[in-house]
Amino acid sequence: MSVGLARWLRVGLVAAALLFAGRAIAALDAALVHDLGFGESDAKIRAIAALASSGTPETATLLQALLDGNVQTAGEEQVLLVSGETATDLATGKTLSPLPADRDDLVINNRVRKEIETAIAIFKLTSKDRAVRLAAAKQLQTGAGEEMLLAIDRALAQESDAEIKDLLALTRASVQLASSDKATRVTAIRTLAESNNPGTKTLLLGLLEKKGDAYAEPDADVRAEAERSLRAVESKLTTGEMIGRVFSGVSLGSILLLAALGLAITYGLMGVINMAHGELIMVGAYATYVVQNLFRSYAPGAFDAYLLCAVPAAFAASALVGMALERSVIRFLYGRPLETLLATWGISLILIQTVRTIFGAQNVQVENPSWMSGGIEAVTGVVLPWSRIIIIGFAALVLLAMWLLLTRTRLGLFVRAVTQNRAMASCNGVPTRRVDTMAFGLGSGIAGLAGYALSQIGNVGPDLGQSYIVDSFMVVVLGGVGQLAGTVYAAMGLGIVNKFLEAWSGAVLAKIAVLVFIIFFIQKRPQGLFALKGRTAEA
Amino acid sequence: MMGAAFVPLAPAGGPRFVRLLSAGGWSFYVAAAVVLFVAFPILHLVVPADSALHVSDYWVTLIGKIMCYAIVALAMDLIWGYTGILSLGHGLFFALGGYAMGMYLMRSIGRDGVYQSNLPDFMVFLDWKAYPWYWSFTDHFWYAALLVVLVPGLLAFVFGFFAFRSRIKGVYFSIITQALTYASMLLFFRNNTGFGGNNGFTDFKRILGFPITAPETRMALFAVTGAALLGFLLFARWIVTSKLGRVLTAIRDAESRVMFSGYDPVYFKLFIWTVSAVICGIAGALYVPQVGIINPSEMSPANSIEIAIWTAVGGRGTLYGPVLGAAAVNLGKSWFTKAFPEYWLFALGLLFILVTLFLPRGLAGLLAARRKAP
Numbered sequence: 001m002s003v004g005l006a007r008w009l010r011v012g013l014v015a016a017a018l019l020f021a022g023r024a025i026a027a028l029d030a031a032l033v034h035d036l037g038f039g040e041s042d043a044k045i046r047a048i049a050a051l052a053s054s055g056t057p058e059t060a061t062l063l064q065a066l067l068d069g070n071v072q073t074a075g076e077e078q079v080l081l082v083s084g085e086t087a088t089d090l091a092t093g094k095t096l097s098p099l100p101a102d103r104d105d106l107v108i109n110n111r112v113r114k115e116i117e118t119a120i121a122i123f124k125l126t127s128k129d130r131a132v133r134l135a136a137a138k139q140l141q142t143g144a145g146e147e148m149l150l151a152i153d154r155a156l157a158q159e160s161d162a163e164i165k166d167l168l169a170l171t172r173a174s175v176q177l178a179s180s181d182k183a184t185r186v187t188a189i190r191t192l193a194e195s196n197n198p199g200t201k202t203l204l205l206g207l208l209e210k211k212g213d214a215y216a217e218p219d220a221d222v223r224a225e226a227e228r229s230l231r232a233v234e235s236k237l238t239t240g241e242m243i244g245r246v247f248s249g250v251s252l253g254s255i256l257l258l259a260a261l262g263l264a265i266t267y268g269l270m271g272v273i274n275m276a277h278g279e280l281i282m283v284g285a286y287a288t289y290v291v292q293n294l295f296r297s298y299a300p301g302a303f304d305a306y307l308l309c310a311v312p313a314a315f316a317a318s319a320l321v322g323m324a325l326e327r328s329v330i331r332f333l334y335g336r337p338l339e340t341l342l343a344t345w346g347i348s349l350i351l352i353q354t355v356r357t358i359f360g361a362q363n364v365q366v367e368n369p370s371w372m373s374g375g376i377e378a379v380t381g382v383v384l385p386w387s388r389i390i391i392i393g394f395a396a397l398v399l400l401a402m403w404l405l406l407t408r409t410r411l412g413l414f415v416r417a418v419t420q421n422r423a424m425a426s427c428n429g430v431p432t433r434r435v436d437t438m439a440f441g442l443g444s445g446i447a448g449l450a451g452y453a454l455s456q457i458g459n460v461g462p463d464l465g466q467s468y469i470v471d472s473f474m475v476v477v478l479g480g481v482g483q484l485a486g487t488v489y490a491a492m493g494l495g496i497v498n499k500f501l502e503a504w505s506g507a508v509l510a511k512i513a514v515l516v517f518i519i520f521f522i523q524k525r526p527q528g529l530f531a532l533k534g535r536t537a538e539a
Numbered sequence: 540m541m542g543a544a545f546v547p548l549a550p551a552g553g554p555r556f557v558r559l560l561s562a563g564g565w566s567f568y569v570a571a572a573v574v575l576f577v578a579f580p581i582l583h584l585v586v587p588a589d590s591a592l593h594v595s596d597y598w599v600t601l602i603g604k605i606m607c608y609a610i611v612a613l614a615m616d617l618i619w620g621y622t623g624i625l626s627l628g629h630g631l632f633f634a635l636g637g638y639a640m641g642m643y644l645m646r647s648i649g650r651d652g653v654y655q656s657n658l659p660d661f662m663v664f665l666d667w668k669a670y671p672w673y674w675s676f677t678d679h680f681w682y683a684a685l686l687v688v689l690v691p692g693l694l695a696f697v698f699g700f701f702a703f704r705s706r707i708k709g710v711y712f713s714i715i716t717q718a719l720t721y722a723s724m725l726l727f728f729r730n731n732t733g734f735g736g737n738n739g740f741t742d743f744k745r746i747l748g749f750p751i752t753a754p755e756t757r758m759a760l761f762a763v764t765g766a767a768l769l770g771f772l773l774f775a776r777w778i779v780t781s782k783l784g785r786v787l788t789a790i791r792d793a794e795s796r797v798m799f800s801g802y803d804p805v806y807f808k809l810f811i812w813t814v815s816a817v818i819c820g821i822a823g824a825l826y827v828p829q830v831g832i833i834n835p836s837e838m839s840p841a842n843s844i845e846i847a848i849w850t851a852v853g854g855r856g857t858l859y860g861p862v863l864g865a866a867a868v869n870l871g872k873s874w875f876t877k878a879f880p881e882y883w884l885f886a887l888g889l890l891f892i893l894v895t896l897f898l899p900r901g902l903a904g905l906l907a908a909r910r911k912a913p
Contacts, residue, residue, distance in 0.1 A: 273710045273713075275844075332896055333896070338625045338710065338713065339895040339899070340895075341625070341710060341713060342844070342848065342851060342891050343891055343892045343895040343896065345844050346887070347888065347891075347892065349887055349891065350884070350885055350888035350892075353885050470717060470718055473714045473717075474714075477714060508725045508726065511725055512725060512726055515722040518715075518718070519698075519701065519702070519715060519718075519719075520701070523701055523704070523705045524705075
């Protein structure tokens with residue numbers, strides 16, 4: 001490119017900039033401009049409000065320039081919109097070039113800045129971009145004034161997005177609630193009763209609050225109206241909260257179920273206390289992690305499919321570890337439950353340290369595939385995440401598969417036979433030792449599946465299993481030994497009860513309450529929820 | 540359940556409740572007392588520090604700590620080795636005793652804390668203005684000492700009453716005790732529980748007016764711990780050689796038969812369970828001033844289950860076994876964690892497996908087999 005052409009291009013650009021600047025800012029009222037440039041904060045705010053009410057797109061540019069520090073004063077009179085090498089005199093609309101030498105930055109304190117931001121938000125409400133509109137609606141929640149009601153109403157009429165609409169309606173109501181006209185306030189309160197937004201509750205509660213001796217809302221009629229609306233909103237919100245809580249309870253329950261199902265086989269059916277069960281869960285989670293990494297390195301295009309391939313991997317990894325344990329240690333301790341407990345604890349320590357040595361002591365990152373992100377909004381404000389829904393479905397599938405396996409296959413028949421009467425099963429030709437190994441492998445494999453599920457919603461680290469071992473034992477103890485149905489009911493019950501108590505008393509106290517409850521429950525029904533009927537004497 | 544695999548070492552002959560210890564036992568006892576109360580103080584306090592015979596602070600603290608552990612292992616042996624009930628919650632009683640003593644130690648800090656307040660630093664941090672009710676009177680040593688005994692004792696009594704009454708036994712009992720200590724750990728981790736949350740109690744300054752880090756004070760604590768260990772050994776010996784001890788062993792070996800013979804096992808179990816918890820609490824109270832810290836991690840299930848392995852390594856159903864086991868495992872641990880810190884868990888895990896598979900009678904069993912062999 002020749003030098004001459006470059007020069008021409010530059011001239012052209014400057015000309016275009018001048019043209020644009022000239023077109024953008026028409027001359028404004030001189031008093032207003034003076035207030036904006038040289039007035040005190042109050043005067044500035046008045047000027048900004050006046051600017052904002054004009055509603056032309058040019059004002060938005062000006063307000064943004066104010067925020068960005070591109071509006072400067074020169075001398076005692078001039079207020080300039082500076083862009084690059086040129087400036088526009090706001091009062092006359094004339095373009096000044098070169099820039100005057102005696103320019104000063106226009107001082108904007110936080111109050112003024114907030115005012116400008118609110119004013120800009122009003123303009124942004126008409127943006128085509130949903131994210132911009134949402135951000136603007138959030139911005140308006142605090143600081144919107146009565147002069148913006150018209151603009152908000154206009155935006156409300158055009159808006160199609162439910163979330164933004166909610167926010168705007170709430171803002172409008174809160175502006176109206178601050179109005180000095182009683183009728184406006186009452187109307188606003190009545191409109192609020194229709195809402196099912198959690199923010200409404202805070203808004204209404206604020207009216208009924210006492211500040212010193214006086215209520216925040218001086219008029220008794222308005223307060224009565226507010227209470228009526230509050231009750232209506234609360235009942236709507238409670239439904240939403242209930243749905244949310246039951247859902248998270250079922251979600252927790254399905255995780256407990258996955259963790260406890262494997263235990264129900266090894267402990268319930270075989271009488272083996274496996275303290276390393278939590279570590280088998282961890283092995284499953286790490287197997288998922290390894291599969292994820294393989295996919296990332298060798299098949300990044302099919303990354304989202306890693307989750308499917310991880311299912312058999314997690315099952316197989318844990319099942320193999322479990323079968324190895326059964327063959328090498330647990331086999332020699334059948335009939336000595338306390339010794340089994342100690343030996344398997346030792347195994348768990350070794351597994352934890354092995355994983356730490358291989359993968360490091362830090363948590364590893366297991367990413368959700370993209371189709372698992374997001375969720376369904378059941379009611380306003382209650383989002384049910386896909387990952388949790390999928391895990392609930394997964395737990396149900398595993399349960400179904402296990403039920404089919406135990407009741408419909410030869411292996412299941414053998415497992416049940418050995419559980420009920422080992423000697424008799426052996427006499428009838430059931431290879432009890434092999435069945436033991438298979439059953440232990442099955443229980444361990446299901447633990448691996450639990451780890452696979454956990455890797456999608458929580459941290460994966462060497463200590464992962466430790467936090468689930470006590471809980472899953474509680475499920476098995478509560479459900480009764482050797483009972484699939486009991487395990488399901490106990491897991492779901494514990495999950496839901498836990499979540500409800502959590503909302504009421506905090507997570508730690510809820511956990512303690514559940515444990516105390518179990519201790520008392522076992523007083524009444526030492527054999528668990530679903531005791532085997534019959535005259536089985538103690539072993 | 541256990542009888543099949545576990546043959547007790549104690550002689551199974553007719554009743555003998557006459558002598559507490561044999562002549563050899565007594566002389567061993569006196570020797571131990573001389574070492575603990577004469578040799579150690581002289582070697583630590585009198586012999587100059589540069590001498591080869593000097594016993595350093597490190598060893599005094601370590602041996603003092605191990606003696607506390609040995610008391611715990613002994614308590615575990617009474618309930619597990621002799622009565623056949625495996626508790627996975629003994630760390631809780633140990634920690635409760637420690638916390639009770641810790642409350643006294645916290646209050647004797649006075650205004651010497653970081654914030655120079657009458658309240659412990661963690662309460663100042665939480666912006667509490669006064670002690671919660673359960674801290675009242677803990678500035679008196681004797682009240683704190685009473686709590687050391689009462690709190691673990693009462694908790695064990697109530698828990699044991701409900702558990703034994705409904706015949707929760709075997710692994711069920713173990714799992715529930717583990718849940719108990721786990722729940723308590725969560726409770727003590729909360730700042731609002733009023734026991735210092737995560738950090739627990741530390742930075743103690745004095746005990747009964749004596750500076751807690753002075754060599755003389757440390758030696759005194761060491762001697763008291765030694766005396767407690769020897770005392771509890773005698774006490775345990777007295778229990779297991781009495782008629783009561785016989786019933787306990789019988790419960791371990793065949794509980795149904797004990798019931799059919801007209802005994803109610805509930806109260807025997809409840810008694811030994813509570814005694815065991817109280818002994819643990821006292822061990823915890825002796826432990827805290829020596830190591831200078833108590834926090835909720837003492838209640839973690841892993842700690843409690845480690846107590847069981849001390850007892851198992853030493854040899855269940857003997858009284859010197861657990862003491863031996865606690866010493867061996869903990870000396871091994873302090874050497875291992877210094878030499879190869881990352882392999883300690885492997886070693887501990889292997890210990891759990893090998894002892895249960897190949898050494899059901901522990902070190903005591905090895906020694907006994909050796910004595911018989913020649």
